[in-house]
Amino acid sequence: MRRVVVLDVREILLKKGEPFQLIMEHVDALVQDDVFELHATFKPAPLIRFLSQRGFRHAVRRLADDHVVSQFTKRVRSQPYWYLDNRGLEPPQPMLRTLALLDEEPQFQAGAMGLEIWNDRVPVFLLPEVDARGFEYEIAEDEEGVRLSLYKSPNSGT
Secondary structure, eight states: OOOEEEEEOHHHHHTTOOOHHHHHHHHHTOOTTOEEEEEESSOOHHHHHHHHHTTOEEEEEEEETTEEEEEEEOOOOSSOEEEEEOTTOOTTHHHHHHHHHHHHOHHHHTTSOEEEEEESSOOTTHHHHHHHTTOEEEEEEETTEEEEEEEOOTTSOO
C-alpha cells in the first residue's frame, strides 16, 4: 500500500544533532510507491543531491523560516509533485485539505509543482473547484483508491 512516511528532524537539528543515519533508516525502509516526507529547519540541499543520485525525485515547500518540508519519491514525472494522502478522512475533509493546499502554495499556482492526492473515492465535489482554479487533472483508480493528479501548465498564465 502506498504511503507517505513522515520524519521530523527539526528538534535534532536545533540541538545540533546529526539526523543523517535516522533519515537513511527511513529511506532504506521505503517500498515501491512510498513517499518520504522530511521536516527540517532548512532546505536539505546535500541530502537532495545524495538521494537524487539514488534515483529519487524531490519537491520542497517552505512552511516557515525554520520549517522546510521535502518529499522524495522514485516516481518519475515531468515536474515535481507533492503528495497528499486523504484516505480514511470523512467528507468534506479531503476536499478542504486539498483546496487549502492548492490555495496556499504558490508553486501550484505557477505550474512549478503538481499535486497528487490519494482519496478513497473520486472527489466529485472537488472537481468543479479545481476547474474554477484553472487546474487540469487526471484520475486513476486502483485497488488502493483514487489518485488525482492536479497541475497547471507553466505557460497557462492563470
